[in-house]
Amino acid sequence: MRLVDLRFAGWQLEPIPEAPARYYGKCRSCGERSPHAALVGQGQLWCLRHTDATGHAEYEIFESQEFNATVPADSTPATT
Structure with a gap:
């Protein structure tokens, strides 16, 4: 996922x-999470291993991306 231009109040x-983007799996039954990984398949593999170990069968995969908030050269941030 890449946000090209998301602006708010300057x-x-x-x-x-x-x-780079990182991925992790989360068990919806117990809340346990996999370590962050560079490939989505690594999170999915953790889910399968967790199923084998626990019998849990409901999961979510999350993508995490780090961002910086910046002020474009042609803008001024709003003050509140």
Whole structure:
């Protein structure tokens, strides 16, 4: 996932290029989570291993991306 241009009140979010997306699986039965991984398949493999160990069968996969909030050169952030 890449947000190209998300702006709010003069700010925009820009992905940190040296911080690639990370993935993790979460068991919906007990809340246990896999370690963050570079590949979505690693999170999925953790889910299957967790099923084998616990019998739990409902999961979610999450993607995490780091961003910086910046002020574009042609804008001024709003103050509240």
